[in-house]
Amino acid sequence: xxxxxxxxxxxxxxxxxxxxxxxxxxxxxxxxxxxxxxxxxxxxxxxxxxxxxxxxxxxxxxxxxxxxxxxxxxxxxxxxxxxxxxxxxxxxxxxxxxxxxxxxxxxxxxxxxxxxxxxxxxxxxxxxxx
Amino acid sequence: xxxxxxxxxxxxxxxxxxxxxxxxxxxxxxxxxxxxxxxxxxxxxxxxxxxxxxxxxxxxxxxxxxxxxxxxxxxxxxxxxxxxxxxxxxxxxxxxxxxxxxxxxxxxxxxxxxxxxxxxxxxxxxxxxx
DNA sequence: TAATTAACGCGACTATGTTGCAATAGCAAA
DNA sequence: TTTGCTATTGCAACATAGTCGCGTTAATTA
Numbered sequence: 001x002x003x004x005x006x007x008x009x010x011x012x013x014x015x016x017x018x019x020x021x022x023x024x025x026x027x028x029x030x031x032x033x034x035x036x037x038x039x040x041x042x043x044x045x046x047x048x049x050x051x052x053x054x055x056x057x058x059x060x061x062x063x064x065x066x067x068x069x070x071x072x073x074x075x076x077x078x079x080x081x082x083x084x085x086x087x088x089x090x091x092x093x094x095x096x097x098x099x100x101x102x103x104x105x106x107x108x109x110x111x112x113x114x115x116x117x118x119x120x121x122x123x124x125x126x127x128x129x130x
Numbered sequence: 131x132x133x134x135x136x137x138x139x140x141x142x143x144x145x146x147x148x149x150x151x152x153x154x155x156x157x158x159x160x161x162x163x164x165x166x167x168x169x170x171x172x173x174x175x176x177x178x179x180x181x182x183x184x185x186x187x188x189x190x191x192x193x194x195x196x197x198x199x200x201x202x203x204x205x206x207x208x209x210x211x212x213x214x215x216x217x218x219x220x221x222x223x224x225x226x227x228x229x230x231x232x233x234x235x236x237x238x239x240x241x242x243x244x245x246x247x248x249x250x251x252x253x254x255x256x257x258x259x260x
Numbered sequence: 261t262a263a264t265t266a267a268c269g270c271g272a273c274t275a276t277g278t279t280g281c282a283a284t285a286g287c288a289a290a
Numbered sequence: 291t292t293t294g295c296t297a298t299t300g301c302a303a304c305a306t307a308g309t310c311g312c313g314t315t316a317a318t319t320a
Binding site for chain 2: 059061063082099101105106107108110111112113114115118121124125
């Protein structure tokens with residue numbers, strides 16, 4: 001089952017790369033010039049996620065966000081970092097610091113999902129009337 | 131708008147306290163002896179969450195989990211800890227270690243949501259055929 | 261150029277969570 | 291105890307996210 005290169009796939013990847021943010025399906029669809037179906041976008045994103053091309057993060061709003069893996073090599077994927085979700089502008093950014101959480105004896109971690117939500121600096125300032 | 135004490139509310143709280151886990155709506159409803167409506171359970175849980183009686187955590191499965199605040203005082207709520215979700219037995223436990231994540235300058239955090247999923251020690255053993 | 265099949269579009273479906281509204285039932289005051 | 295106020299509930303409808311089956315399209319390779 002080898003992968004094929006399609007226009008929709010290319011555009012989704014371009015959008016993710018260029019934004020530098022973690023985007024959800026809706027944000028991506030808004031930025032698409034192609035009229036790609038919702039289901040297809042989900043399939044593309046999940047494929048990317050499986051292939052280790054993007055991170056998948058579930059926000060505290062329950063939505064799935066996808067971000068291009070900029071710091072990952074093909075050997076090691078570093079997903080143990082937090083994301084910050086601004087509840088005003090909706091941007092989800094990556095907080096680079098890798099961190100390790102001590103699990104109880106015998107627990108086997110598979111997926112790390114850390115999200116902090118609040119106001120990003122830009123929206124903080126705007127709220128304070130600057 | 132003062133709160134009233136109802137049987138459904140009592141039972142939900144009892145279930146949360148007694149289980150010691152973070153439970154989602156479905157898990158709670160299964161354990162209820164009363165025939166309480168789904169919407170009501172959600173309303174109860176959100177009320178508890180607003181009142182600081184329970185933590186609300188969104189899992190990497192996108193579902194809302196609620197856990198009784200055992201370590202919180204009325205002054206300080208400590209929600210900056212991870213939860214572990216076992217993808218086998220579905221249990222969500224609280225990992226006590228409080229931790230602090232360094233945010234970029236000017237960012238204002240409001241909600242912390244950290245979930246690690248994988249296999250808990252019990253399910254690890256079972257999978258290894260012990 | 262033709263064959264193979266990955267990827268797509270469409271529609272239907274599931275599940276989670278929320279909301280409006282009329283009915284019910286805590287709680288406090290009489 | 292009774293009465294009145296209104297928080298809470300049940301029901302139904304709704305919104306949204308995400309998935310899946312299936313027939314069609316188009317990327318790749320021979």
